[in-house]
Amino acid sequence: MIEVVLNDRSVRKLKRELGASGSKEIGGVLAAEQVGNGRFMVIDLSVQRNGTDSSFIRDPVQHRAFIQAFHERMGHQPGRFNYLGEWHSHPSYTAMPSVEDFDQMQSLVEDEEQMSTFLVLLVLKLDANDQLLGSAYGFRPGQPPVRGRLTSIENGAVREETSPLTRILATTTLPHCVVRLLSRTELSYGEPQCPTPKSDS
Ligand SMILES: [Zn+2]
Numbered sequence: 644m645i646e647v648v649l650n651d652r653s654v655r656k657l658k659r660e661l662g663a664s665g666s667k668e669i670g671g672v673l674a675a676e677q678v679g680n681g682r683f684m685v686i687d688l689s690v691q692r693n694g695t696d697s698s699f700i701r702d703p704v705q706h707r708a709f710i711q712a713f714h715e716r717m718g719h720q721p722g723r724f725n726y727l728g729e730w731h732s733h734p735s736y737t738a739m740p741s742v743e744d745f746d747q748m749q750s751l752v753e754d755e756e757q758m759s760t761f762l763v764l765l766v767l768k769l770d771a772n773d774q775l776l777g778s779a780y781g782f783r784p785g786q787p788p789v790r791g792r793l794t795s796i797e798n799g800a801v802r803e804e805t806s807p808l809t810r811i812l813a814t815t816t817l818p819h820c821v822v823r824l825l826s827r828t829e830l831s832y833g834e835p836q837c838p839t840p841k842s843d844s
Pocket residue numbers: 731732733740741744766
């Protein structure tokens with residue numbers, strides 16, 4: 644089982660940005676600390692604001708720079724602090740990944756050019772009361788996506804979206820796994836538990 648925990652800063656930032664972007668999709672990358680086996684705390688996240696009402700296309704250059712700055716801020720401890728994955732908003736749809744979202748994340752985690760063997764996708768929105776609503780999924784090469792828990796440090800600051808998809812996928816579990824990313828010199832979250840790690844070479 645994976646759990647993605649939002650810290651207070653991330654909650655504030657998400658609520659502010661989602662409120663300001665209205666019906667436009669926005670998104671970015673997640674910078675996280677591994678705080679337990681399969682448990683990740685989102686410390687910060689980047690925000691790219693040029694989506695449309697129904698799509699969001701990530702800008703890899705912008706996000707790479709953000710993660711690089713995060714590594715510098717955290718003193719280059721990629722085993723503890725690292726890129727965790729992606730997030731985007733669904734202001735007009737349920738806060739669950741679309742079929743295209745699942746396909747894109749699967750392609751991303753299987754892309755030989757990137758270093759992760761485990762990625763998370765958060766899909767988020769504000770509910771009718773301007774509270775955070777979302778879902779978290781974990782992706783690994785060659786495996787179906789798995790729903791994780793989405794929680795916050797501040798009790799109740801994020802609520803989990805529910806849908807039939809949840810019940811189908813919630814029966815599987817995702818072992819704690821590696822995040823290797825962005826730079827071949829920077830290794831990542833606890834490698835040995837990963838049954839099918841990608842090669843560095
Ligand atoms: Zn989406």
